[in-house]
Amino acid sequence: MSDRHVVILTALDLEYQAVRRHLAAPGLHRHPHGTLFEVGRLASGRCRVALANVGTGNQAAAVLTERAIREFDPAALLFVGVAGALSPHIALGDVVVATRVYAYHGGKSEDDGLRSRPRSWETSHAAEQLARHIGRDGGWAGDLDGPAPQVHFGPIAAGEVVLNSKVSGHARWIEQNYNDAYAIEMEGAGVAQAAHLNGALPMVVIRGVSDRADGTKEITDRDRWQERAAANAAAFAAALAEAIGAEDERGRWPKTAGGTAMRVREDAHEGDRHPAGVTYHNVAQGNAQVGIQVGQVHGDINYSVGQSRPEDLVQALTKFRSLLRRARADGRLDEETFAAAEEELAIADDALRAETPQSKGKLTLALKRLRGLLADAADLAGDLTTIITLAQALR
DSSP states (O other), rough: OOOOOOEEEEEHHHHHHHHTEEEEEEEEEEOOTTTTEEEEEEETTOOEEEEEOOSSHHHHHHHHHHHHHHHOOOSSEEEEEEEEEEETTOOOTTTTEEEEEEEETOOETTTEEEOOOOOEOOOHHHHEEEEEEEHOOOGGGGTTTSSOOOOOEEEEESSSSSSOOOOOOHHHHHHOOOOOOOOESHHHHHHHHHHTTTTTTTEEEEEEEEEOOOSSSHHHHTTTHHHHHHHHHHHHHHHHHHHHHHHHHOOOOOOSSSSOOOOOOOOSSOEEEOOOSOOOOOOOOOOOOSOOOSSSSSSSOOOOOHHHHHHHHHHHHHHHHHHHHHHHHTTTOOOHHHHHHHHHHHHHHHHHHSSSTHHHHHHHHHHHHHHHHTTSSSSHHHHHHHHHHHHTOOO
């Protein structure tokens, strides 16, 4: 069995139950902040799965995806659920595997109308290749009732509202700007961004088609297409997770590229830390100090996380400001993003100067929001990960 879990997340209870049916003797795992996971093996025994329900919406999905990644250091992340079809060739019950996830609500409102500012994240090559192999093989659908659903590979659009119309302004916006999208849903963009910010963790969004996003959702829901679509997506996800577990067990599954500066598991008391048995990439930048620098570690180790000083963080933020201005000057950042980034940096500065019990939390939150703003500039986001680690280690 692979040493690493595959994390599977869902948004709805019926999606959760559809995945849970594939787990053998799942047990509860409680995160210190209350999130409940069920951890179990798939029927093959080759893969450990950690399952959680994150609720609806991209923001909630992003936050709890980040929590799951930090807790389990998974081999891969799968988001499984239902979606509305946008392409007429996709039938109810079919499975759509995202090759790219669009965050389609981004835009700029001007006098002559709303202009799209697209953001998207691609599915990792290794994960997509394995998913395509499973789709071609067809064995994944052996236990499903009725004929095997078709598996489609294409972009998915993720927003913040339920689309149930072909003629609304919302529908026209998607058709004008994202007309290659196969399906529409509400969590994939948050999940994809969290995976991207954690060293390009392999991530796949798998959706069963439960409606056509055309005004007939109430009818298809009454006909129980949600349950059937969720079962189909869960079956495909279980087959993919088994294949990833087998690849990881044999050492053929890729390791995460990059990752966070130091992954630690949080105890009930803030500041207490213990190792998670992963590869550490701890790189000092500016005047930051390296507390631990190791290669691949097998077995348990004990270490203490060194504390950083406010002056270290001040110097790191000063250097980062220079990098931010350089990115604006060479066109990698537009003015609007640069201005929003400056606002978050100002909040971080104020929190760093304050001497209140809440200041450390405000500082870290501002830096994380800043990292989200700069997700498309991978070098800047990477620098911020190191700065966030400094902030969390302040004495």
